[in-house]
Amino acid sequence: MNFRVNWDAMGVAASLACAIHCAILPLLLTSLPVLGINIIENxxxxxxxxxxxxxxxxxxxRHGYKKHHxxxxxxxxxxxxxxxLIAKQIWHQxxxxxxxxxxxxIVTAHLMNFRACRVHNHAHEDDCDH
Incomplete structure (x- = not known):
């Protein structure tokens, strides 16, 4: 079994998870501070x-840049x-x-990297799934 991780897809997922955490979680989990749990402003x-x-x-x-495009x-x-992301931590307002x-x-960068890997490696379709 040859298992490969698509790091661009993971990067997109991590970025979206961060966005969900920061934007939607506060709306859905406003009761957490009542329970003594605070991950919203943690x-x-x-x-x-x-x-x-x-x-x-x-x-x-780095992989996409060095090996592909x-x-x-x-x-x-x-x-x-x-x-x-760092700036939003500094300037909360x-x-x-x-x-x-x-x-x-961040999502755009991962999508560009993914597409560039695919375009520049027609013969090695699995190479970008590091």
């Missing part, structure tokens, strides 16, 4: 999610997105404006 959890998105993104984009554009877009743009940039 700074450690926020930075952990950013670290996960960063780790998956660096691995995936050699395009820096997905890396640049990803860097802007990660910078946005603007996080509802910064977060959607940051997540969109």
């Amino acid at each position: 700074e450690a959890f926020e930075y952990f999610m950013i670290l996960v998105a960063f780790g998956i993104g660096v691995y995936s984009l 050699h395009s820096a554009l997905p890396i640049i877009i990803f860097a802007i997105g990660i910078t946005g 603007y996080q509802l404006w910064i977060l959607p743009v940051a997540v969109l940039m």
Whole structure:
């Protein structure tokens, strides 16, 4: 059995999970503070999610760049997105404006990387599923 992980798909999923956590979770889980549980404004959890998105993104984009397409554009877009995630931690009052743009940039970078891998490797379709 040959199992390969699609890191771009995982990066998109992590970015979307972060967006869901930051945007939808507060609406659905407003009762958690009553129970003494607070993951909505938990700074450690926020930075952990950013670290996960960063780790998956660096691995995936580095692989795509080095082995497949050699395009820096997905890396640049990803860097802007990660910078946005950090910026929303610093400037909380603007996080509802910064977060959607940051997540969109990260998802776009992964999709660009995925497509570029596919376009530049017709003979090796499974290569991008690292």
